[in-house]
Structures are given as structure tokens and as C-alpha cells.
Amino acid sequence: MDMTQKRLCILASGSGSNAQKFFEYFQDHPKISIPVVLTNNVSAGVRERAKSFGIPSHVYPRKFWSKGEEVLDFLTKERIDYVVLAGFMLLLPIQIVQNYPKRIFNIHPALLPKYGGKGMYGMHVHEAVKVAGETESGITIHYVNEQYDEGQIIFQAKCTIKSDDTAKEIAQRVLGLEHENYPKVVEEEILKSIKNS
Numbered sequence: 001m002d003m004t005q006k007r008l009c010i011l012a013s014g015s016g017s018n019a020q021k022f023f024e025y026f027q028d029h030p031k032i033s034i035p036v037v038l039t040n041n042v043s044a045g046v047r048e049r050a051k052s053f054g055i056p057s058h059v060y061p062r063k064f065w066s067k068g069e070e071v072l073d074f075l076t077k078e079r080i081d082y083v084v085l086a087g088f089m090l091l092l093p094i095q096i097v098q099n100y101p102k103r104i105f106n107i108h109p110a111l112l113p114k115y116g117g118k119g120m121y122g123m124h125v126h127e128a129v130k131v132a133g134e135t136e137s138g139i140t141i142h143y144v145n146e147q148y149d150e151g152q153i154i155f156q157a158k159c160t161i162k163s164d165d166t167a168k169e170i171a172q173r174v175l176g177l178e179h180e181n182y183p184k185v186v187e188e189e190i191l192k193s194i195k196n197s
């Protein structure tokens with residue numbers, strides 16, 4: 001175990017295509033490693049993906065995420081420095097958020113502050129964007145603070161929407177932007193904070 005590496009834990013509830021990009025990107029990284037994945041969903045696709053990279057995944061069902069004490073103990077015991085939310089569907093307990101100031105990253109599949117907040121997840125976001133007749137959408141990578149979707153924005157990238165695009169097509173384009181940018185932006189932020197510490 002390299003004691004100088006920053007340890008990043010991924011939290012995901014679903015397929016885990018973003019998580020997969022992180023596994024690939026950080027596989028042989030000199031400064032950042034991904035020792036473990038956490039999920040609330042025993043059958044989440046992310047578990048198979050993690051396994052194929054030799055990364056263990058632990059399941060904490062929904063009830064563990066209301067206070068989060070056991071999860072926080074686990075993160076502490078594993079000496080986790082950063083947390084990455086990649087399609088994690090539950091609200092993160094406040095105790096965890098407060099223990100990781102500017103150390104929890106989230107990605108939202110729209111250009112916040114638009115199309116964020118309650119009920120704005122998955123296809124709901126892209127359907128709302130389509131119904132509003134937006135000509136562009138994109139991604140927002142931000143820190144998680146006590147106000148959740150309102151944490152400091154780190155990075156946004158945009159894509160064009162054509163008037164005949166379906167919500168599904170918008171979703172695909174946005175997901176492509178996520179894959180292309182999320183690991184890179186997290187890496188940059190972590191390297192910056194290493195440099196400044």
C-alpha cells in the first residue's frame with residue numbers, strides 16, 4: 001500500500017458507467033487510488049464493473065444512509081480522502097458531508113443552477129430540458145456541501161440540443177460529456193489540493 005496516495009471512494013447506485021471511467025483513468029495513477037466502492041444497491045451494475053478491476057464493493061442498504069455513522073466509520077477506517085458520487089441516488093448524511101469539506105464531488109447531468117434540486121435526476125432532467133425547448137444542456141461537476149445541489153461549481157461543459165432531439169438523445173450526449181470530463185476534473189482538483197497542502 002502506497003501511503004502517499006490519496007484514496008478515493010466511489011459511491012454509486014446504478015450501472016456505474018462513470019465509475020468505470022474512474023477505474024480506467026486511475027488504474028495506474030501515481031498519486032490517486034480507488035480502493036473501494038460503496039453502494040446502497042446489492043444488484044447495482046457498478047459492482048461487476050468494480051470487480052473486473054479487482055476493486056471490492058460494499059453494500060450499505062438504504063437504512064444505513066439516514067444517519068450514516070457506520071458508513072462514516074468505514075470511510076475513516078479505510079482512510080478515504082475523497083468521495084466521488086457517480087449516480088448515487090440517496091441523500092448523503094450530513095455527518096459525512098461535514099467530515100469531508102471540499103472533498104466530496106458530484107456530477108449533475110445539466111447546467112446547474114438550472115434543472116437541479118428535488119426530483120431532478122436521471123431522465124427527469126433531460127425530459128425537463130426537452131420540454132423547456134432548451135438549445136443547450138451539459139454537465140456540472142461540483143463540491144457537495146450541506147445544501148447538496150448548491151455546492152461550489154468546479155466545472156461545466158455544454159452540448160447543443162437540436163429541436164428534434166429526443167430526451168434519450170440528449171441523455172446520451174450529456175453522458176458522453178460526463179465520461180470525458182469527470183475523472184479528469186476530479187484529478188485536477190485533487191492534485192491542486194495536494195500542491196497547496
Ligand code: GRF
Nearest residue numbers: 014015016017018087107109
Ligand atoms: C449520470 O447521468 C449522473 O449524472 C447521474 O447519474 C447518472 C449515472 O450514470 N448523477 P452511470 O451509473 O454512471 O452510468
